[in-house]
Amino acid sequence: MMKNRVFAAMLAASAAIVATVPASAQVAGIATVNQMEVITRSKAFTTAETQLDTTYKPVRDQIQARQAKFQSDARPLLATVDTNKDGQVSEAEEQAAAARKDPNYTQLMTLQNQANEEIQKLQMPSILAELFAFEKILQLYDAAQIGVVNARKINVILQPEAIVYAPDAVDISDALVAELDKTPTVAITPPANWQPQQRTLQFQQQVNELKRRAYQMAAMRAQQQQQQGAAAAPGAAAPAARPAAGAKPAKPEPR
Secondary structure (H helix, E strand, O other): OOOHHHHHHHHHHHOOOOOOHHHHHHHHEEEEEHHHHHHHHHHHHHHHHHHHHHHHHHHHHHHHHHHHHHHHHHHHHHHHOOOOOOOOOOOHHHHHHHOOOHHHHHHHHHHHHHHHHHHHHHHHHHEEEEEEEHHHHHHHHHHHHHHHHHHHHHOOOOHHHHOOOHHHHHHHHHHHHHHHHOOOOOOOOOOOOOOOOHHHHHHHHHHHHHHHHHHHHHHHHHHHHHHHHHOOOOOOOOOOOOOOOOOOOOOOOOO
């Protein structure tokens, strides 16, 4: 899938490309590794992501449908709050509608709150499933790291950014991926009343940020390709003007 290829490309760009070297080439007991890059390269991670996409696709379709319904229901109400009819609801217009207790604005807020609550309920099982898989993968990573540390007699592991210069031998990413791949799958169904560790929540946030950046990059590339195609077409119209700086959508979609 395109999003996975872009995601993988961004991860590759965030870490140095290294050659596989024998354990005897380890430099003075010092090693470097990018934990995020290693985990997201592992079979357990990529398989879990595929399983989650497949298992929860119907729920994600429901969420998209609910978001679309909110947008449809909100459109006529937003038009009444947009008093200067410029197609945007400014902060001042929103505050004015709230201050005068505009019934349309009140109804809009009610619709948004209802949509948010429903979407959060729909999202929760898939969020917990992802967290459960991530926690299992992090546990595998811990065990893999201990195995590589003992095998290579490593005393110190540093983030790659902390090193000004080092030979390729200090990077143990490939060794850790190989160790992780000995367990190619993890469960994605948490037991009842299971709660994730704080470390797992932080890891999920990091993954989501990488995905967000990957989606932005993919969107920018698609837009550039469209613009290049339009410019190459004979008689193509001039590209549309960009929205004014600071312009904001009429109302954010519920998440």
